[in-house]
Amino acid sequence: MEIVKKREGDKLTLALSGRLDTLTAPQLEAVIKNELDGAKELELDLKDLIYVSSAGLRVFLMGHKTMSKIGSMSLSNVCDDIKEVLTITGFADIFTIK
Amino acid sequence: MSLITTNIKDDIFSIQLHGRIDSSNAAPLEEEILEALNGCKNPSVVIDADDLEYISSAGLRVILRVRKLRPELKIINASSAIYEIFEMTGFTEMIPVSKGYRKLSVDGCEVIGQGANGKVYRLDKDTIVKVYYKADALPDIHRERELARKAFILGIPTAIPYDVAKVGDSYGSVFELLNAKSFSKLIAANPQDLDKYVGLFVDLLKKIHSTEVNPEDMPDQRAVVIGWVNFLKDYLDSEKWEKLHKLVEAVPIDHHMIHGDYHTKNVMMQNGEVLLIDMDTLCQGNPVFEFASIYNAFVGFYDFDHDATVAFQGLDYDTTISVWKKMLPLYFGTSDPDALKAVENKAAILGYARLMRRLIRRNGFDTEEGKKLIAHYKNQIETRLDSVDTLMF
Numbered sequence: 001m002e003i004v005k006k007r008e009g010d011k012l013t014l015a016l017s018g019r020l021d022t023l024t025a026p027q028l029e030a031v032i033k034n035e036l037d038g039a040k041e042l043e044l045d046l047k048d049l050i051y052v053s054s055a056g057l058r059v060f061l062m063g064h065k066t067m068s069k070i071g072s073m074s075l076s077n078v079c080d081d082i083k084e085v086l087t088i089t090g091f092a093d094i095f096t097i098k
Numbered sequence: 099m100s101l102i103t104t105n106i107k108d109d110i111f112s113i114q115l116h117g118r119i120d121s122s123n124a125a126p127l128e129e130e131i132l133e134a135l136n137g138c139k140n141p142s143v144v145i146d147a148d149d150l151e152y153i154s155s156a157g158l159r160v161i162l163r164v165r166k167l168r169p170e171l172k173i174i175n176a177s178s179a180i181y182e183i184f185e186m187t188g189f190t191e192m193i194p195v196s197k198g199y200r201k202l203s204v205d206g207c208e209v210i211g212q213g214a215n216g217k218v219y220r221l222d223k224d225t226i227v228k229v230y231y232k233a234d235a236l237p238d239i240h241r242e243r244e245l246a247r248k249a250f251i252l253g254i255p256t257a258i259p260y261d262v263a264k265v266g267d268s269y270g271s272v273f274e275l276l277n278a279k280s281f282s283k284l285i286a287a288n289p290q291d292l293d294k295y296v297g298l299f300v301d302l303l304k305k306i307h308s309t310e311v312n313p314e315d316m317p318d319q320r321a322v323v324i325g326w327v328n329f330l331k332d333y334l335d336s337e338k339w340e341k342l343h344k345l346v347e348a349v350p351i352d353h354h355m356i357h358g359d360y361h362t363k364n365v366m367m368q369n370g371e372v373l374l375i376d377m378d379t380l381c382q383g384n385p386v387f388e389f390a391s392i393y394n395a396f397v398g399f400y401d402f403d404h405d406a407t408v409a410f411q412g413l414d415y416d417t418t419i420s421v422w423k424k425m426l427p428l429y430f431g432t433s434d435p436d437a438l439k440a441v442e443n444k445a446a447i448l449g450y451a452r453l454m455r456r457l458i459r460r461n462g463f464d465t466e467e468g469k470k471l472i473a474h475y476k477n478q479i480e481t482r483l484d485s486v487d488t489l490m491f
Contacts, residue, residue, distance in 0.1 A: 053224070057258060058255065088260055088261050089259070090247050090251075094251070
């Protein structure tokens with residue numbers, strides 16, 4: 001998985017590509033934990049993400065919890081497959097999906 | 099051959115459509131449906147599309163005319179393809195159409211596990227399906243999935259349940275495939291690392307027990323245990339029973355999570371991450387209730403048959419005993435032998451109460467072997483009660 005960071009004022013966008021699974025989830029977790037640099041708005045751009053496992057969803061949850069204290073987190077460009085995973089697991093109701 | 103079959107269940111008149119419906123058979127289909135509805139007194143009528151493969155506009159017009167007759171008409175069990183036809187033609191805006199479960203075949207799929215309720219197949223590289231033996235397993239499936247989802251949202255690391263699918267005549271629950279090994283396998287393969295694994299096993303248990311749940315979301319284990327104790331009233335010495343009953347009633351209601359079947363086959367390791375599986379026993383209550391089931395899983399079940407640990411836990415008896423003995427000081431943060439003995443007594447009393455009730459209900463008194471075991475459980479409960487004044491830790 002690759003994570004590309006883009007900073008615009010208070011907003012940090014992380015563009016994810018590839019598979020977010022138990023092998024790669026720790027990378028994203030580390031970025032959210034250590035590299036927010038005071039961002040108030042976090043957007044995870046999933047345009048090139050092809051798969052999310054439970055380990056990935058847990059990092060989304062962690063990000064959601066972290067950001068809800070200081071600002072907000074959203075998911076954008078979610079493909080149909082991942083949208084379906086979010087819907088059937090009930091996570092579509094928890095996350096802001098753009 | 100008739101084009102439809104009908105049945106009545108819970109006062110719902112159901113019309114099943116089969117195969118392809120187009121201009122070649124729409125007219126006789128309409129005749130059959132009208133004939134079937136003639137004299138139908140049931141308050142609601144549904145069209146069951148489970149076996150429907152294709153429907154053309156001629157068939158859709160038949161459905162519209164049926165709806166004129168029975169305005170409450172609904173369509174159920176539409177496959178994705180059939181649903182799309184209804185959606186494209188605007189039918190979904192006029193008539194309630196509900197989708198059926200996705201149909202899956204497990205022909206040629208590798209069997210990767212087998213449990214008391216079903217068989218687990220690998221579907222592809224990311225998913226498995228647990229197919230239940232019982233044909234009417236749907237309520238159980240939905241229950242387990244809902245519990246797993248709630249635990250996941252509360253931060254308990256577990257596999258995520260995807261959708262429910264129809265597999266032949268049974269139902270299956272589709273889960274993410276974990277590329278993981280159970281703690282039983284890891285301990286058996288690396289006995290020198292036993293302490294490390296017991297440490298991780300206890301860490302996850304503490305995390306579960308420190309997780310608060312919404313009281314409506316999970317069953318209350320205290321009520322279940324009170325049920326076991328009530329059952330034993332006629333089988334224990336009456337003074338001892340009074341004491342046990344009082345002790346259980348005195349355990350306060352507690353809204354923290356309990357796994358309910360916590361042992362080394364239900365805890366897995368995937369790339370260094372510890373995961374919990376088998377969420378169907380998830381409940382809430384005081385940790386003593388969890389320790390009762392853990393005691394049975396590692397000790398109580400095997401008092402007369404030490405070899406059985408291999409079948410249940412994939413470990414020999416000495417190892418399951420060590421897991422139990424090593425986890426107590428870690429969980430309770432003490433190495434005082436009296437304190438640990440007290441913990442074990444409390445867990446064992448409730449563990450044996452469960453085993454005793456279970457065996458009596460399974461006609462244990464009918465065999466010599468069963469009588470011997472029941473007497474043993476009774477003796478364990480009554481003896482250990484002497485040194486216990488509370489079930490709280």
